[in-house]
Amino acid sequence: MSKPFSLDLSGRTALVIGGSGGIGNAIAQAFRAHRATVHVWGTKERAADYAGIAGSDLDGLHYQQMDVSDFGAVEAYQPPFDRLDILVQSQGSVLYRRQEFAIPSFRQVVDVNLISIMACANKFEALLVETSGTMIVVSSSAAYHATRGNPAYNASKAGAVGLVRTLAQAWADKGVRVNGIAPGFVPTRLTAVTVEDTKRSEAAVSRIPMGRFGTPEEMAGVAMFLASPLASYVTGQTVLADGGMLL
Numbered sequence: 001m002s003k004p005f006s007l008d009l010s011g012r013t014a015l016v017i018g019g020s021g022g023i024g025n026a027i028a029q030a031f032r033a034h035r036a037t038v039h040v041w042g043t044k045e046r047a048a049d050y051a052g053i054a055g056s057d058l059d060g061l062h063y064q065q066m067d068v069s070d071f072g073a074v075e076a077y078q079p080p081f082d083r084l085d086i087l088v089q090s091q092g093s094v095l096y097r098r099q100e101f102a103i104p105s106f107r108q109v110v111d112v113n114l115i116s117i118m119a120c121a122n123k124f125e126a127l128l129v130e131t132s133g134t135m136i137v138v139s140s141s142a143a144y145h146a147t148r149g150n151p152a153y154n155a156s157k158a159g160a161v162g163l164v165r166t167l168a169q170a171w172a173d174k175g176v177r178v179n180g181i182a183p184g185f186v187p188t189r190l191t192a193v194t195v196e197d198t199k200r201s202e203a204a205v206s207r208i209p210m211g212r213f214g215t216p217e218e219m220a221g222v223a224m225f226l227a228s229p230l231a232s233y234v235t236g237q238t239v240l241a242d243g244g245m246l247l
């Protein structure tokens, strides 16, 4: 008889880029709760700098500062771990008030949301191959529709979905699965502009058939599935987790 599936991540090491906040933080804490050793990257100098910030629970996580748009720094990074089973790329940024229509801002968002994914994939490929590990990219439901006022966010997320497919194909024969999560609307620092404005928030919820926003923990559930043996034959896919918003 085959063994039952296990979600126990004992002995596994994960790195969650963007694990200092919101969705990435919930993913990091879910992996930790399932006994993985979890490293996270964020932009602040020290873990203590996140004290008191909602959605940034760094308890039990190993924190390192990294600006992922500094590709030289990513390349030069000396990991404090010698094995890597799960790489999650949840870094993300957005600029409002039509800033993304100007090329410097457009480039800034694309650097963080798209090009850094490739830079980090290159950096950690060899370690993932050694463990037959897996990579998970957090893109967005915004990959699949126009996003008024945010051309860079839209283009970077559509690019991230494409990159998941192509890296999955490139790494399949090396034993590494690559998948993505496309969240719909989840209250985090990134979406505070909408969530904290009653009118905008009600309008956003009215477009979601399930009648509510998602939670970071629900995105972590999808990440747990993709990282686990339950998804051992799944690669190149991006799971849309949007409460039915795009239906």
Ligand SMILES: NC(=O)c1ccc[n+]([C@@H]2O[C@H](COP(=O)([O-])OP(=O)(O)OC[C@H]3O[C@@H](n4cnc5c(N)ncnc54)[C@H](OP(=O)(O)O)[C@@H]3O)[C@@H](O)[C@H]2O)c1
Pocket (backbone or CB within 6 Å): 017, 018, 019, 020, 021, 022, 023, 024, 041, 042, 043, 044, 055, 066, 067, 068, 069, 090, 091, 092, 093, 112, 138, 139, 140, 141, 142, 182, 183, 184, 185, 186, 187, 188, 189, 190, 191
């Ligand atoms: N919330 C949603 O509704 C939603 C919907 C669709 C997709 N997403 C995607 O989900 C991912 C996580 O976003 P979130 O909602 O959880 O927002 P968040 O709480 O603001 O988290 C964003 C994370 O990215 C990190 N980050 C930003 N710029 C970075 C840089 N230059 N270098 C390194 N790290 C950087 C942040 O670090 P600091 O903590 O230091 O700022 C933080 O850890 C993003 O890719 C976002 O586009 C979110």
